[in-house]
Amino acid sequence: MPPDTAPLSLARGLLQQADSDAVMVRVLAADGGEGTAHSYRDLLRTALALAADLTDLARTLGRPARVGLLAENSPEWVAADLAALFAGAVEIPVPTAFTAQQAASLLESADLCLTDTAGSAALTRWTAATPDPVLPAGCPTTALDLPALIARPPAPHPPVPGDDAVVKVIHTSGTTSAPKGVQIRRHGLDALLTSLRTRTRPAIFERYLSIVPLSLLIEQVAGLYMPFLAGGSVSFLPPGTALVGTAADAAPRMLTLLRQARPTALVVPPTVAGLFLALCDQQPAESVTERHRRIFGHDGPVFIACGGAPVPPEILQRLHAHGLTVHEGYGLSENSSVVSWNFPGEVRFGTVGRPLDHVHAELADDGELLIRSTSLFAGYTREDPSSVVVDDQGRLHTGDLAEIDDDGYLRITGRKKNLVITAGGRNVAPEWVEARYRELGFIREAAVIADGLDDVHGLFVIDAALDPDTARSRITEFGRRKLSGIERAAVVHLMSEDDPAYATCFTVTGRPRRDVIRHHVLTRTPAAAPQQTKEKA
Template sequence: MNILNAFIGQAQRRPHAAAIIQLRQDENGLFNEEVRCSYLALLEEARQLAANLQAQVGMQAQVGIVMGNTPEWVLADIALQLADLTEVPVPLAFSGEQAAFLLQNCRLVLTDAAGAQRLAEWQATGTELPSAILPLRLGATPHHAEPARLHPADGAQDGVIKIIHTSGTTSQPKGVMIRRHGLDALVASLWQLAQPDDYQRYLNLVPLSLLIEQVTALYMPLTSGGAVVMPPDDMPPLGHPGVTAVQRLEVIHAARPSAMTLTPALVEALAERAVSHGDRPGLMPALFGREHAPLLAAGGAPVDAEVLQRLNALNIPVYQGYGLSENSSVATWNARGANRIGTVGKPLPHVEVKIADDGELCLRSSSLFAGYSSEDPSSCAIDDEGWLHTGDLATQDADGFISIIGRKKTLIITANGRNISPEWLESAYRTVPGVQQAIVYGDGQQFLGGLFVVDDMREAPAIRQAIAAYARDHLNEIEFIPDPVLVPHSAEIMARLFTVTGRPRRNAVNAFLDQLETVTA
């Protein structure tokens, strides 16, 4: 399967079908939708943009994307593939220094309105960025025949088509080079587990700078004749500082999605809303604006099994998976008919797995990356037999389901010699009422420590009691946190301590605690 050819085929078979649908919110807060682009219009405009890009920068050059979750992102992604150019997405949440690092080899930067504003903010801090910037607006280019000067990419030839930057142990993100055939293999494998109508209306809530969202929001719908449903232009995605999952539940209802990829926080918010609905009829329409639950996938961080069980009992299955950019995103996934809650599913059809003697999960597949454009101590290695050493600790049961139990490099070894993987423990503590996020630490210490982001500091005494009660009822004495540190939820704290996907920035914890102690003193 070739993603680009599959999209072109859909445009030929269903030229007037909606490719991009965008929600609008009126002054009363009500949502309506607008078809922003048909398949044929998107293909024609992408071809013209691709020809213009080739004329400006040639072929196989790097081009940055600094955009929000907008239709212009879709246009840019398709055009860069048509032009055989390497896409370098820049998360808007990154600092100016990080953005400059990502864009240093880019010949051109494509922006939308949100991206142009962010570029201006970075430049105002003295950050030097590429001078060649091209603002895009979908629909601004008249539709004509395919430009004669476009030299379309040869899908039969492999090559690097994206450089995805992920957080490492330093301030400079590591660049993962994604192969054309690697993405093709991944999407083909996902289609072996999905049904043809699953992606007819995919709701895009997660930043498109994440590779998994590019796969599920763009390539799965556009290779099957479906549409990507996008939020209003001025609505920031999940992971943006200050945005909570509960704030996006009304968008889900209005969008009537057939598929979504959820963050752990959004899974928990859906579960709370479902429980509050009680035994009244009409749960699915109340949550999703439709009679049946959409295909819901979750990843990025562990989701508490009790939350998943609660939703599953209401006929709202959430299929948890696991992946990493080095495998072009997804590697294992629970699926219909093979959903074992508490695991991250079985390997995709094109993926082999093995558990090393030290418990590390190793992968071998046709969607592995082409290497790093910038190295980091957290970089994964591929051994002589082609196995990618992920750095994640895992188990595999007799039926082939994988469970992730922690990271080799985040493993906590207490002063008493006990080994603890913090990831699953953090997931457990997040179920305590009033707790939004948790970071567990304590390497070399006698007792574990925990930093808890809470909804309301006025409830701090009650939340402390709830944390202790939960540990007493559900955890062993080693996992008990005797002196939890509580901090209020705020955009500043979330940006400092967590990535846009909700992963803890563990290297930032000590400095944060030191500053907290100084302020308290």
Template sequence: MNILNAILAQAEENPQAAAVIQLHKDQDSHYRETIHYTYGALIHEAHHLATKLLALMPEGALVGVVMGNTPEWVLADVALLLANLTEVPVPLAFSGEQAAWLLQHCKVILTDETGAERLTQWQQGGLQLAGEVMAITSGETLAGVAPLKHTAARMVEDTVIKVIHTSGTTSQPKGVQIRRHGLDALVDALWLRAEKGDYQRYLNLVPLSLLIEQVTALYMPLTSGGAVVMPPRDMPPLGSPGVTASERLAIIRQAKPSSLTLTPALVEALAEKAQVHGEKPGLLTALFGRETVPLLAAGGAPVNAEILFELDRLGIPVYQGYGLSENSSVATWNSRGANRIGTVGKPLAHVEIRISEERELCLRSTSLFAGYSNEDPSSCSVDKEGWLHTGDLATQDDDGFISIIGRKKTMIITANGRNISPEWLESAYRAVPGVLQVIVYGDRQQFLSGIFVVEDIAKAQTIRQAIATFARENLNEIEHIAEPVLLPHTPEIMEHLFTVTGRPRRNAIFDFLAQQETAKA
């Protein structure tokens, strides 16, 4: 599949079909929707914007995208595909120093209203831009655009079309260069695991700066004639400081999605709501506003297997997967008829898997990246045979299902010589009532330590007792955390200790704890 060709074909065949649906929240807290873009209108505007951008720079130039989850992002993404320009998405949760690193070589920086506000904040903090800032307002670039032509140019050259930055371990995050044909191969492989109707209404709740959300929210719906359902413009995405997953249950129910990507916290919130609903009829309608279950995908961090088993028992399968930007996102995924809870599924059709003697997961595929624009201590290596060394520790069972058991670089080795992978243990402790996030640490310590971000710090003593009880009943003694550090769920703490996808910033732990001690003194 050529993603761009497929989107253009949908616009030619069904120009009046809904491509982007915008949700608006009324005063009574109900969500209403409008069709923001038909396929025809989206491609018309994208052609216009692409022409405007190419008048300012040559093909292949870098273009920054500083936007929220808005229709303007969809417009910018499609226009950059048409223009064969390289998109540099900038997560709004990044610091000004990180944003400066990403934007330093961008000729133009595209913004919507949300992005412009964030850009101003960074500039007030000292950010200086070399590129031209171009504010995009959808619906204002249609004038004078010629009708869509059946002979619209198709981009077939395998160029770098995105540079994706993750938080990394420094203020200069690594840039993963994504190939056009790599994304094409990935979307092709995902369609082998999905059905066309799955992506008729995809609800976008995760930041579009994440590559996986670009794939699932934009390319899967738009290549199949579906629509991306976008949240209200003022609704921050999941992973934003201070946002809890339970706050998004209402919009899921009212949006009636056919598919969405879940964070681990959102899986847990759905399970809690299902438990409250009990055995009464109408569970799917109560959760999803529809009588059939959407296609639910989860990734980014481990999800507690017991929660997945319980949802599956209720007829709500959640298909957990695994991926990384270096593979253009997804590499393995559970699917209908092949869903083994506790694993991240089988490799996609275009992916080869190998487990090294050190248990490191290595993969080789046609969607691998074109290298880094800059290196970082968290960078992955590709050997001379084309195998990507992911840094993740894994096992593969006899049926081909992959289980991720930890990170090679985050493995804790205690003073007693015990090896402990913190990721799965963090997932386990998140099952304790009142606990929202966990970071386990203790390298070269005699006993493990842990930071627990809790929903209500006033219930600290009760939560401490629940942590101890959970450990005693479910974990071995080595995995007990005798003196957990409990912290309230605040935007400042979440931003300091976790990335936008909920991954712990392990290199920030000890500085943060030292600051806490200084503040007490």
């Protein structure tokens, strides 16, 4: 960014909108009706009232309060998140899809737990599932009651916290069942948002549609803070609607709500990019404007961002030819989310864009991506062998293998720890192989398992409407044509996209949970045997 760019303060920028009657949050209606809308004035008033309570709690504790947040994507989530920000509290958002053990691990230091209706239901479910307490001793729960908070006398604007304290603890998977907490710094989050705002136009975030859980930091950044700082709005799916990545059929059902939401921006996992292509292919002769009206309900453009597992370049190019450009990016919670992004007008397919202005990227001798950044995290709540490290030069060792071209664009080629060696001593980089298989439009997700095995196994999540024998035949033929004998899946396992195990085997952003998948494909019951085949020599 230009050297004279002043770093923004997220809290101060939000408070500047406190007197606006513009829509801040919309909740779509399941029947296609008007839904509900909440203004900046009302939601920020709610957040300030709740912030006053958190400030009182901090005085009692003699330190910033640690606040668990159990909620689905909702106005209540937004109010609680902003209240924690204004009060200088440490927010601990917990996915309601977690197990009781995972939730207890993340909440072990919480002083208070805020819940909406879905969060209360999750807490009840967890409590019934385990004899062990989910919340630490002495940690009360408070239901988020927006009407009651709005009805309070207006709370004064608090002093904007200025110290570089930890403001969030974000879950990330590790090598154990207990998720690590990534500690996010206030100044780190501000540095990230400053960089993003120098590279994007405010109009992009006029109407953001949120389809993945807000417990993901990237969704908080792209779905809340970027729209709110621009005076835009976020739309949430109807209450009770499964978010993408939390249920097997969530992504196809989300597509039916696009025209109602009329989004100008959204972040999608890779599987949704494939669904967009299928929608485009339904009417290839229509104009770009007609296509935007049919899919998104307005003339466009729409900023579609994608991260997590890579999208095959062929799919990206075909979408671009249809007038829908998907902007791939790369990030990790340890950098407060985004490291690099393909921004409008600067897209290079097959890459994850160039690093943000506050990030410096370089490669180690073995090809590992190292980054220096002013938005790095403040450490983990617990360590395990999957933890990344910051060396004595301030470089974060990402664990990702990458290439950097002459123009500074990054290409992620795989994970160091995922490079597998078959029982025959052959090396396989699974991410590249998986991306090639996803070129087949009916494949929603793919995962290759080979470490220590005689054969390469592939798990393929396929379109529920496709005949399994047809899918198996096309996968096998594609492997023979496009991949070497070392890389292609010799043993093909199929899973329908409506199989509940889909959400267990893959993350919301499409990354394979490789240990879970390995167990799944190697311990299949006899009843599942028809869904797997081994390629004949």
